[in-house]
Amino acid sequence: MAGISGSGQKELLEAIAGLQPVEKGTVTYIEDSGETDELIGKDPLEIAKLGVALSFVPEDRLGMGLVGNMDLTDNMMLRSFREGNSVFTDRSAPHDLAGRVVNELEVNTPGLSTPVRRLSGGNVQKVLVGREISSAPTVLLTAYAVRGLDINSSYMIYDLINQQKKNGVAVVYVGEDLDVLLELCDRILVLCGGRVSGIVDGRKITKNEVGMMMTKLGGKQDA
Amino acid sequence: MHNKTPLIRLSKRKALPTSKAWGIRLLAILLSLVFCAVLTMLVTDLNPVKVFATMFQGAFGTVRKTWTTGQEIAMLLLVSVALAPAFMMHFWNLGGEGQILIGGLATAACMILLGGKIPNGILILVMTVSAMAAGAIWAFIPAFFKAKWNTNETLFTLMMNYVATQLVAYYVIIWEVPKGSGKIGIINQSTEAGWLPQIGSYKYLLNILIALAVTVLMFIYMRYSKHGYELTVVGESERTARYVGIKVEKVIVRTLILSGAVCGLTGLLLVGSTNHTITTTIADNRGFTAVMVAWLAKFNPISMILSSALLIFLKRGASEISTMYHLNQSFGDILTGIILFFIIGSEFFIQYQIHFRKKGQ
């Protein structure tokens, strides 16, 4: 998904995840068997159960999806704390998950019980993206996953995303770097001012054309 | 161009090791105690050692006094523990006073209306359930409106206190004994119907045990249960809570029902066990003091044992000084206020770092 920041990417992803009330339209989730589900009107929890995972890295990084004062384990548990029949939370699985994410994504942290707000921005992102990917989603919605990360970390994330593609996960990637989009994406949906400016083939389109569509609806040059 | 960095600059600390943080708090408490000692010296001509000796005397001087101190700590602790989950969720439940009173009223109602009519054991059960339910309802009302319409809970819960006080005042007169005295007096004095059992020969042991048990339970609830996790997330970041599918409204209401129920339980103990009567002042401002106890303990129920003990020690100690030197009993409030100010102020040094301009900047 391409578009100037603030063109509606956040709202669109949230609408798919069930966090944004929708007035009109449909969001169809197509299972492997061919069965379809209408996502609009569903509870976010139900949508999450279908395997739709949303990892949105906002400008302040902690605002959506992470709790700054809780440690890595507790943040990992945000998705999975309901599991199990006991009234008590089970921290062992999230703890292991935290360990795995820290290893695989090379997250720089003093320990697993460090409050997340103490980590540097890039590491916070790795935790957030790592958590979503590890939930074995069927649809991965990710926005600005590499915002402010160094090259090494960015490529780690790209590799993860490609891995997800190989596993058959539908990935929606919202980003600002057009080069990356053209490399990673099969199809590109361009948003402009809250409307769809075009849906193009990622392998054939040029950067210029995408840029034009981002600034002007339809992307046609003035005659 | 003179572009000097400011002389004093503030920045939020990333984190301070807990030992250092407690060090700062301890220093603040010590400083405040010194200040209070000086103040007391000015007013009573006592030297500081004698001041503390007298305070200690007041709290632990005799066996009876020690038990009373224990009871006072237990009651304050119970209310603070009640407020803990609400505060952890950043819901400022200032209605503890009213929730205690309503619980006490329900208790008294059972004792007066049903005393002698049903077996004592059942009566006590009914009293307990109705006290906790009454407190729960009293907290539910502001919680409901906060969840639905974001009504300011600080002000709402505050107002509910005074509605409760007046309700109690109303019933005190309806049930007054003897007629015209304006007081209810000891309920069921002859039959002791509804009087909570006394363990052995120690009048307050039951209360103390219940308070400690509830404290431990609340600690486990807040730290290890799914509910506790949810309310923590809601308190830290409502956005994130919704994001992960937590039903924020449900959590708010559920937590406040718990908070109110424990306050109601306190009312039960105050009416059914300690005083065997009800007045409008039976809560004795515990609802408000508990806010400070809870805050001091950083909403950790186990730490509240210490912070409530500190405040009660101060209160009873200062009361002793006042009695012995014919001062007004309110002296204790002044001391408590001062110590609180110091501790409140010390939080600043824990959360923020001061940078002074170095030479050449």
Add this chain to the structure above:
Amino acid sequence: MFDFVSFIPRAVVQSIPLLYGSTGEIITQKSGNLNLGIPGVMYVGAISGVIASFFYERSAGGNVNSFVAILLPMLACLIGSLLMGLLYCFLTVTLRANQNVTGLAMTTFGIGFGNFFGGSLIKLTGADVPNIALSATSACFSRSLPFAGRLGAVGKIFFSYGFLAYLAIVIALAAAFILKKTRTGLELRAVGENPATADAAGINITAYKYVATCIGCMIAGLGGLYYVMDYACGIWSNDAFGDRGWLAIALVIFTIWRPDVGVLASILFGGLYILYLFIPTGMNLSVKELYKMLPYVVTIIVLIITSMRRKRENQPPQSLGLSYFREDR
């Protein structure tokens, strides 16, 4: 027949402390500070005036100069309340402490302070009077307009009050005007609604919070002074002031943060406070307690309705209760 002529003046007299308290708290809250210490401030204001007046009356013997007798307690009251306001601001604005806890600590401290000196002043100064009865000072405070007595019912309803009562109304109306119609008022409201934006626009957040809170406390303190000097005829009894401080806070909500509405609303609240005395006998004492509940119930209803309707002008200031830290911006 309902005796309006004696009811209204008594309702007004009850309303003045409430009006002072709520006007002061409105100004404070408009800056974003929720000062739950107002009950304590009113006690401190009252006792400061009492202390000053006590010493003056003793030193002046039988001859009290009415000008000094009024000026000294007022100054003392204003200073005492100012100190409380400064304390609150130092803790919550400079040290960024939690406002609820600070306010409640101040109420505990303030009420204790008032009761302590009220009960112990005699002992501490070694005076030999049985209790604190500042009748001379009180007479000065409660002297009403000279022609009031001659105007019958109208005189009683409108002109029979001490000067502090009229001052309260003037202050309330002035506050309403300043808040709504002046630039200062606008900037103050901006500070309370969105300090980050106001800060970016160059408004000095710290200064506004300090000044608003301190002025608010000083105004509220005058309410305590009025209570002791005028209503209570100069006699201090511990805890006599009661929960009026909290009622003043209720009034803030009830008037939707408008001091001009407070003038009439405080009379309503004051009236409810004493209504039971005017209801025909047959209604017993218990119902009087229910009447006393009315101001609070009514305030709760207003709270609920304004939050349901969500009209922007009727909401509490958005940053009420929150500390401002520029680096967070």
